[in-house]
Amino acid sequence: MEYKKIDANTIERTKQDPLPEPKVDKFDYDFLIQQKKNIESQRDVYVVQRNIEIAEIDEMLAECGKLNIVAKVTEEEKEV
Numbered sequence: 001m002e003y004k005k006i007d008a009n010t011i012e013r014t015k016q017d018p019l020p021e022p023k024v025d026k027f028d029y030d031f032l033i034q035q036k037k038n039i040e041s042q043r044d045v046y047v048v049q050r051n052i053e054i055a056e057i058d059e060m061l062a063e064c065g066k067l068n069i070v071a072k073v074t075e076e077e078k079e080v
Contacts, residue, residue: 002014006026015023064070 001016004012004014006012009029010026011029011032012024012026015025
């Protein structure tokens, strides 16, 4: 990739795709900062939600242990 300063607030990125012509995009600095914040926020929400789900599963697995609930044994495991 190739980067070039357009002005005090804009960067240009040239990306050579498999196509014969390079793809040229221009990005405003403020847009890039806001885009990064948006993506980080979405990531953080995703991680929080996954952590909640993992905690719920851990709680259920702990209850399985208390109730002596175990995994099914496969045919391969029976032969060992």
